[in-house]
Amino acid sequence: MRRVLSVIVLNEHGVLSRIVGLFSGRGYNIDSLTVAPLVGEEFSRINIVTSGDERVFEQIVKQLHKLIPTYKVIESGEFIEKEMALVKIPLSENLGGLDAVLKAYNGTIANSNENFLFLMVADDAMRIDNFLKTIKKYNPCDIVRGGSVLMEIK
Amino acid sequence: MKEISGSAMVCEALKAEKVKVIFGYPGGAALNIYDEIYSQTYFKHILVRHEQAAVHAADAYARMSSEVGVAIVTSGPGFTNTITGLATAYSDSIPLVLISAQVANSLIGTDAFQEIDAVGISRPCVKHNYLVKNIQELPRILKEAFYIATSGRKGPVHVDIPKDVTAALGIWDYPKEISMKTYKPNYKGHAKQIKKFVELLKEAKRPLLYLGGGCVASNASEELRELVKMTKIPAVETLMALGTLRSDDELNLKMAGMHGSYAANMALSECDLLISIGARFDDRITGKTSEFAKRAKIVHIDIDPSSISKIINAHFPIVGDVKVVVSQILDELKQEKIQIQTEEWLESLKRYQNLYPLSYDDSDEVLKPQWVIEECSRLAPDARIITDVGQHQMWVAQFYPFNFPRQLATSGGQGAMGYSLPAALGAKLAVGEKEVVINFVGDGSVLMNIQELMTAYEYGIVVINIVLNNAFLGMVRQWQSMFYNEHFSQTDLSKQADFVKIAEGFGCAGFNVTTKDEFRKAFKEALNAKQTTLLNVAIDRFEDVLPMVPAGGAIYNMILPKLKDKK
Numbered sequence: 001m002r003r004v005l006s007v008i009v010l011n012e013h014g015v016l017s018r019i020v021g022l023f024s025g026r027g028y029n030i031d032s033l034t035v036a037p038l039v040g041e042e043f044s045r046i047n048i049v050t051s052g053d054e055r056v057f058e059q060i061v062k063q064l065h066k067l068i069p070t071y072k073v074i075e076s077g078e079f080i081e082k083e084m085a086l087v088k089i090p091l092s093e094n095l096g097g098l099d100a101v102l103k104a105y106n107g108t109i110a111n112s113n114e115n116f117l118f119l120m121v122a123d124d125a126m127r128i129d130n131f132l133k134t135i136k137k138y139n140p141c142d143i144v145r146g147g148s149v150l151m152e153i154k
Numbered sequence: 155m156k157e158i159s160g161s162a163m164v165c166e167a168l169k170a171e172k173v174k175v176i177f178g179y180p181g182g183a184a185l186n187i188y189d190e191i192y193s194q195t196y197f198k199h200i201l202v203r204h205e206q207a208a209v210h211a212a213d214a215y216a217r218m219s220s221e222v223g224v225a226i227v228t229s230g231p232g233f234t235n236t237i238t239g240l241a242t243a244y245s246d247s248i249p250l251v252l253i254s255a256q257v258a259n260s261l262i263g264t265d266a267f268q269e270i271d272a273v274g275i276s277r278p279c280v281k282h283n284y285l286v287k288n289i290q291e292l293p294r295i296l297k298e299a300f301y302i303a304t305s306g307r308k309g310p311v312h313v314d315i316p317k318d319v320t321a322a323l324g325i326w327d328y329p330k331e332i333s334m335k336t337y338k339p340n341y342k343g344h345a346k347q348i349k350k351f352v353e354l355l356k357e358a359k360r361p362l363l364y365l366g367g368g369c370v371a372s373n374a375s376e377e378l379r380e381l382v383k384m385t386k387i388p389a390v391e392t393l394m395a396l397g398t399l400r401s402d403d404e405l406n407l408k409m410a411g412m413h414g415s416y417a418a419n420m421a422l423s424e425c426d427l428l429i430s431i432g433a434r435f436d437d438r439i440t441g442k443t444s445e446f447a448k449r450a451k452i453v454h455i456d457i458d459p460s461s462i463s464k465i466i467n468a469h470f471p472i473v474g475d476v477k478v479v480v481s482q483i484l485d486e487l488k489q490e491k492i493q494i495q496t497e498e499w500l501e502s503l504k505r506y507q508n509l510y511p512l513s514y515d516d517s518d519e520v521l522k523p524q525w526v527i528e529e530c531s532r533l534a535p536d537a538r539i540i541t542d543v544g545q546h547q548m549w550v551a552q553f554y555p556f557n558f559p560r561q562l563a564t565s566g567g568q569g570a571m572g573y574s575l576p577a578a579l580g581a582k583l584a585v586g587e588k589e590v591v592i593n594f595v596g597d598g599s600v601l602m603n604i605q606e607l608m609t610a611y612e613y614g615i616v617v618i619n620i621v622l623n624n625a626f627l628g629m630v631r632q633w634q635s636m637f638y639n640e641h642f643s644q645t646d647l648s649k650q651a652d653f654v655k656i657a658e659g660f661g662c663a664g665f666n667v668t669t670k671d672e673f674r675k676a677f678k679e680a681l682n683a684k685q686t687t688l689l690n691v692a693i694d695r696f697e698d699v700l701p702m703v704p705a706g707g708a709i710y711n712m713i714l715p716k717l718k719d720k721k
Binding site for chain 2: 009010013014017018021025055058059062063065066068069070071
């Protein structure tokens, strides 16, 4: 089962490798991972998408707590979850209908040059999945997903 | 404030933490630290002969004294040699601080001579680690290292200090107290949970205490003995908990698990309330988890929340320090004055104890390891015991009567061969001249750190090493006999070194022993010796450790000894 969680950690040397090492060492999955410092604080926020049954997830949360630089593990409650995707489409493709697709997903054309269009979409991960399925017919030559960023609703 | 060097800071921190003995081995990147050690008078430095031994010695020093152990090594291979020691201490939650030197900051990342990513390597083997980037943060990091090692669920902490930091000058402002935003261990049990627990006790008909290493770590033996006395609840101990209760306490069902007593394993299988105290449901205890204590409600008392419900789902978790929580329970019980009816339960356990007590067929033709161990306890009662890993370790756990906590130091979680000889030296330095330290070791494992006989000789550290020699890697041989068609693949050690000569070569005394009389004579000589001794004791080659639960099986299905004359 897909799970999301955020870890607030001291922004110090080696902290990310502690988190990543915990996952790899104990055989947990990381489906996506995003990291950035919290504004004006000594902490960083690490957003992790993982999978596992309830018991595994409970262990992941406890093990994350156990790391010395971990300040907080946010795992319950609802999140706003957004992920970004960039898509490169050859201009030579038939681009009919692209506008409507972009509109449906609040996407934009981020850039273009003589050969390609660069599309940008930010949405929840499942809708990004759908967007990428839809966009397949334009034969994208590159797709980059950014990993989920999370914010708790409360 | 006066500025001092990073090396001086290391020594000042050890002084502030009241460290009396450290174990180490110098090298290029550690030269500044060792220059400072040369001129200080705060602590004694023991030069071991291999860095792994430094950590094992510091580990046993901590286990015996309940104080923090300290080891110092140089960069690169000096550091990598410590990993087995760190892993051993981490698995058994032993408080120690390892200080390793590192190449200078300017060289880090250049693949310099004796450079290795030390914190990268030690990360999964320690509670926490630090790479000190500059002198300003060194006092705080040293303080945090000792605080983290000795608080909460204890464990090893590794501090890696680049050479330029050991030379740099900085202000020595060592914090007296420390408060960390992200690390606040919880010691007191939740009051409501304690009350609930006492309610559970009232209903229980077959309650059982399952005592683990946390009972020793938190020095809770006295409280636990009171709890057992007050409630008449029987108890089983893990390898790490031996000595928490007296071995002759009627309610002590002895060690549980793969080589546990029949009564202990049956008690675990039939109890209706399992009270786990500072234990972590290791696979060597539980066997097949779906069959483990399956009729019982599980109470799990542990200082580490991640231990709770990790293996077996706990119905009533209590997070806290064992000593504190058990005291809270005792207070509650004194107020409530409840009566727990355990007579029937105790009677059926008594039957199990009588049915299959821990026993063996003794012989006058060949020495039995169990006899040797029992004889040691008769000739030197209440000795401090160190073991290595393998059959001898389990025989000691089964047949040496442990009567006080911290009487035993053994590599439990990792089962690291090579532990015991350096550990015996660390233990002896912790307990002092008056106490006898006996190291039980196999003929396989003794060779893994045999060079430490030199350390014993140099510093006049007197321990008795008893090599239970079956000319096999005995535990592996036992499994090969039972489950691998007697294919003794790479386990036959019948080509033997001359252990007496080895001992003598290192300035120690050696004895070859093949009979009971020889053993008694040699052991008495060893007890009176002013030097470290090694008794090479030839034992029955094919003696097995029994009872035994085959790996992955339910713990009530035990292979029991087929005794000729039942004792």
